[in-house]
Amino acid sequence: MSFYVTTPIYYVNAAPHLGHAYTTIAADVLARHHRQRGEQVFFLTGTDEHGEPVADAAHALGMQPQELADRNSERFRALAPRIAATNDFFIRTTDPEHMQVVQEILTRVRDNGHVYMGTYEGWYCPRCADFKAENEVDEGELCPIHHVKLTREQEDNYFFALSSFQEPLERLYAEREDFVAPRSRYNEALSFIRSGLRDVPLSRHKLTWGVPVPWDPEHVFYVWFDALLNYYSALSYAPAPGSGVEGGSGVEGGGTEQPGAGDLTATFWPADVHLIAKDILRFHAVYWPALLMAAGIELPRKLFVHGYLLMDGEKMSKSLGNVLDPFEAIDRFGSDALRFYLLRDVSFGQDGSVSTASFEQRYESELANDYGNLASRTIAMIVRYREGTVGDELDSALAADFAGLGERVSELIDGVQLTGALDEIWGRVRRLNRYVEEQAPWRLAKDPARAADLDRVLGTLAEGLRVVSVLLHPYLPDSTERLLDALGVPDRTLATADFGQGKVQSVRALEPLFPKKDAGEPAGQPA
Ligand code: ME8
Numbered sequence: 324m325s326f327y328v329t330t331p332i333y334y335v336n337a338a339p340h341l342g343h344a345y346t347t348i349a350a351d352v353l354a355r356h357h358r359q360r361g362e363q364v365f366f367l368t369g370t371d372e373h374g375e376p377v378a379d380a381a382h383a384l385g386m387q388p389q390e391l392a393d394r395n396s397e398r399f400r401a402l403a404p405r406i407a408a409t410n411d412f413f414i415r416t417t418d419p420e421h422m423q424v425v426q427e428i429l430t431r432v433r434d435n436g437h438v439y440m441g442t443y444e445g446w447y448c449p450r451c452a453d454f455k456a457e458n459e460v461d462e463g464e465l466c467p468i469h470h471v472k473l474t475r476e477q478e479d480n481y482f483f484a485l486s487s488f489q490e491p492l493e494r495l496y497a498e499r500e501d502f503v504a505p506r507s508r509y510n511e512a513l514s515f516i517r518s519g520l521r522d523v524p525l526s527r528h529k530l531t532w533g534v535p536v537p538w539d540p541e542h543v544f545y546v547w548f549d550a551l552l553n554y555y556s557a558l559s560y561a562p563a564p565g566s567g568v569e570g571g572s573g574v575e576g577g578g579t580e581q582p583g584a585g586d587l588t589a590t591f592w593p594a595d596v597h598l599i600a601k602d603i604l605r606f607h608a609v610y611w612p613a614l615l616m617a618a619g620i621e622l623p624r625k626l627f628v629h630g631y632l633l634m635d636g637e638k639m640s641k642s643l644g645n646v647l648d649p650f651e652a653i654d655r656f657g658s659d660a661l662r663f664y665l666l667r668d669v670s671f672g673q674d675g676s677v678s679t680a681s682f683e684q685r686y687e688s689e690l691a692n693d694y695g696n697l698a699s700r701t702i703a704m705i706v707r708y709r710e711g712t713v714g715d716e717l718d719s720a721l722a723a724d725f726a727g728l729g730e731r732v733s734e735l736i737d738g739v740q741l742t743g744a745l746d747e748i749w750g751r752v753r754r755l756n757r758y759v760e761e762q763a764p765w766r767l768a769k770d771p772a773r774a775a776d777l778d779r780v781l782g783t784l785a786e787g788l789r790v791v792s793v794l795l796h797p798y799l800p801d802s803t804e805r806l807l808d809a810l811g812v813p814d815r816t817l818a819t820a821d822f823g824q825g826k827v828q829s830v831r832a833l834e835p836l837f838p839k840k841d842a843g844e845p846a847g848q849p850a
Contacts, residue, residue: 326357326364327591329554331599332371332414335395336380339402341665341677342600342632344649348662349629349671349741350598351408355797356736359817365564365591367557368403369414370396374546375449378532388532392417405650407658407800412561414553422534424556425549428618429525430537432483437617441482443524446473452546454523468602480524481542488613492516495612501625503608504739505672508601508628512608523610551611554594555620558587594623596739601628627739630674632665652682659799660686660837666798667749671741686837693752694795695837698806700759701784705830708768713785713827714778721783722822724754725790729820732794748794755787785810785827793820802836809833 330346333339347368354366371377372392381391392415400413414421432438446455448466454476461467495502496513503509526542527533533543599607612622652661664682667689669675705711728751735744758780767777789810792803796815807813810827819825 324362325590326362327594328353328366328596329594330368331603332369332550332553333399334376335370335372335392336376338395338398341649344402344406345632345665346598347408348406348665352741352797353596354409359815361816366410367412367414368410369553370399371550372415372417373533373549374452376452379449405653405658411564412557414557416549416553420560421553421556424559425534425544425552426537428552429544429548432617435617437484438481438525443480444477447476448473478528480528481526482522483525485522485613486520488616489520491616492613503626508604512604515605516609547606548614558591561587593621597623597626599628600631604628629672632669633674633676656682656686659802660690663690663798666741667745690837691839693756695835697756698788698833698836701788702809702830702833704764705781706832708777709781711829713829714782716779716782717786717823718779718783721758721787725751725822729817745798748791751791755784786822789825789827790820790822806836
């Protein structure tokens with residue numbers, strides 16, 4: 324089994340912000356979960372470096388586009404390890420290998436009869452790098468997304484005959500209702516298709532910062548076609564996962580076969596999940612499948628569209644300047660806490676507001692109290708009452724509460740319900756906390772006649788803690804690893820996620836996973 328997940332490739336016109344971290348974290352949770360299943364995983368992220376968004380930003384800074392791209396691409400690359408993302412490759416659209424694939428495939432699209440020369444006349448947003456229809460123009464000739472003045476363009480360009488894919492796209496949406504999720508985004512894309520597709524420029528004449536059109540080097544390809552093809556081109560030159568070039572690999576201890584060096588396309592294409600936010604739905608849900616059909620390439624399996632992280636009610640965005648710095652958040656709370664907060668507080672697939680206050684609250688009440696404290700208490704009691712040794716007997720009532728949990732979590736993750744899966748697991752973290760209160764092991768410890776009960780309660784808590792930690796591993800990779808080590812069962816494959824499967828034998832003392840902090844004090848995780 325193989326699993327291929329992608330994030331959008333991010334524009335290098337500015338530094339990364341929390342919105343970018345969000346998608347990459349979500350993709351990482353998927354990648355880690357699938358590695359836990361023992362699948363061969365390829366997780367791709369990277370940067371989108373051509374076109375006006377980058378050329379204009381470089382110009383404004385008095386820099387060459389390549390210089391700005393080099394500087395900011397490095398920042399995006401550096402973000403991945405900071406948020407514990409295990410991407411297997413980091414693609415840059417200025418990679419010569421990528422540029423060559425773009426030229427080859429778009430030449431094929433032309434040879435297949437889907438390209439013609441025409442004149443574009445209409446509105447254009449240089450920030451979106453998008454041609455806008457009359458009904459998409461806000462009052463004052465403004466871009467509805469970026470609130471910048473749209474330009475009026477008249478340009479002789481090569482066109483992609485998108486309109487001829489109207490029927491094939493409608494058929495695709497009829498046959499594959501899970502092609503785009505959530506359902507509201509599927510409906511949105513389908514209604515856009517049904518409203519009638521217009522052909523789109525495939526090349527730009529005015530611009531020089533892009534991939535040259537091989538049959539007419541006066542033109543460069545329109546940046547969106549160049550960018551979308553990254554999902555496909557990367558597989559032709561990325562090193563095999565596990566070769567240690569980027570952060571990823573089959574580190575979850577599952578995968579047995581390693582794909583050989585060389586072309587990974589046969590192993591990983593079609594992509595299983597493209598993760599994006601709703602701002603770039605149309606490019607991915609309409610242009611991308613049409614382009615692949617035109618090139619005769621198999622379509623990806625699913626596009627999952629998440630919502631916006633909002634600050635003060637508006638989309639966080641570089642151009643709007645209301646950006647929360649993920650690096651600062653990590654310094655203050657640690658990368659596990661950031662990953663947890665974003666996927667727990669904002670229901671994945673919907674818009675949601677983020678704030679430092681709600682971050683602190685989740686950190687204290689859920690990470691430090693519900694989970695961290697449960698771990699510390701359980702381990703401390705086993706050390707104190709049983710010198711670290713754990714008995715064999717488990718409580719059947721609690722086992723029943725955990726029955727089917729691993730499968731349920733997998734099912735939800737298959738549907739990219741990342742918040743739903745986390746809710747399921749957290750329900751069991753809370754169940755374990757209630758169990759401690761109900762059983763009051765400190766009282767059992769005072770009564771020698773109840774020694775067997777104490778053994779059973781402590782064993783049950785240790786096992787419950789192990790199971791939730793295996794399942795939480797994709798979300799909280801660092802702290803679950805420390806906890807599983809302390810429980811002496813480092814195996815975190817999904818096959819061990821059933822209650823009673825991996826029995827803890829003995830435990831070691833553990834530093835607090837999420838130390839409580841005083842106001843203003845950094846809460847970074849202990850090294
Ligand atoms: O659109 N909330 O790049 P980009 C949630 N280069 N997610 C957010 C977000 C927010 N406030 N802000 C950004 C581009 N994102 C193109 C993509 S793909 C072939 C080319 C995330 O730098 C989200 O994933 O503007 C969104 O789709 C992406 O960053 C846009 O990044």
